[in-house]
Amino acid sequence: MNKIQKYSLIVPVSVVLMWLLSELYGALDLIWSNGFTLQYALIFFLLGYALIENEKPVLVKIFLVLGGVFCLVGDTFLANAFRNHFSLGGLRMPLGMAGFFIGHTFWYLAILGFKDPLDKKRMYVSFGVTFGVLIILWFLLINNNFDLLSILALVYCIALGTPLAHSIAQFGKQPAYKLLTVFYTIFILSDMIIGMKDIKGMDIPAAGFLIWFTYIIALAGIVYSLVLHRKMQENA
Known part of the structure; x- marks a missing residue:
């Protein structure tokens, strides 16, 4: 099985899931931004990769997925996706930086897991x-x-x-x-x-x-x- 066949389900499944998520955001009166489209696409890609491929240790694949998730958390705060419900005020950027800090830390742990x-x-x-x-x-x-x-x-x-x-x-x-x-x-x-x-x-x-x-x-x-x-x- 070639790589295209191996990953062929990731794209259509991701598209459906992102549409459902955007609808859920709308139903909950949350703000959906272009950044979320990218973030969720990458997270679904990493999840698909983690489930399909066996070439990396399980812990490294977990770190890869968690890195994407926490970058999404950081983007959520920076985009102030909850502003229709409450205001973060001066906490928007600190919380956003915290999310990205944790996300990139997980990705660095994944890099260390390569053990070169x-x-x-x-x-x-x-x-x-x-x-x-x-x-x-x-x-x-x-x-x-x-x-x-x-x-x-x-x-x-x-x-x-x-x-x-x-x-x-x-x-x-x-x-x-x-x-x-x-x-x-x-x-x-x-x-x-x-x-x-x-x-x-x-x-x-x-x-x-x-x-x-x-x-x-x-x-x-x-x-x-x-x-x-x-x-x-x-x-x-």
């Missing part, structure tokens, strides 16, 4: 340079007098900078690490635009389009890269 050999020296250099650059960018483009959101954004850098630094250190070992480097960089760019706009207060032309465009590419690319990965022993 690590070069400690390369890892130290990669982490040092990556977080050095992120801190400089945070200070110049996001920090707003060290207020609460600014500090939370700095903490949130850990969730994105850690898998990025890990992927850079492993760059030449697997194609998946090259892709993770690219897509985590794009994800950081997307979140940086949000921080510049909503925390620093900058006026960015077409900010909404730029945020969604980079976010959709990055999230889909990260999921694809995590699923693409094969342990080095299996490729030998």
Whole structure:
């Protein structure tokens, strides 16, 4: 059975489930956004992959699915999907960042579950340079007098900078690490635009389009890269 036949049911089932979910959101007077369409599509894809494929350990597949679920939770708070029922007020962004922080932490645990050999020296250099650059960018483009959101954004850098630094250190070992480097960089760019706009207060032309465009590419690319990965022993 080829890959297309193997995964052939995922797309039609996902379409039906997303339609039912959108109807449920409407019935409950919740806000459905374009982001939810992407998030649920990726979650259904990860669930289908976890159930069909046997090439990754069960725990890694659980981490992949939970990463998608908590990114959806973060998107739910950022999109303020409950605003017809109650207002989150100033908690919208902190809760959104918390959801994404947990989601990316699960995805990083999945990356660690691949158990590729690590070069400690390369890892130290990669982490040092990556977080050095992120801190400089945070200070110049996001920090707003060290207020609460600014500090939370700095903490949130850990969730994105850690898998990025890990992927850079492993760059030449697997194609998946090259892709993770690219897509985590794009994800950081997307979140940086949000921080510049909503925390620093900058006026960015077409900010909404730029945020969604980079976010959709990055999230889909990260999921694809995590699923693409094969342990080095299996490729030998």
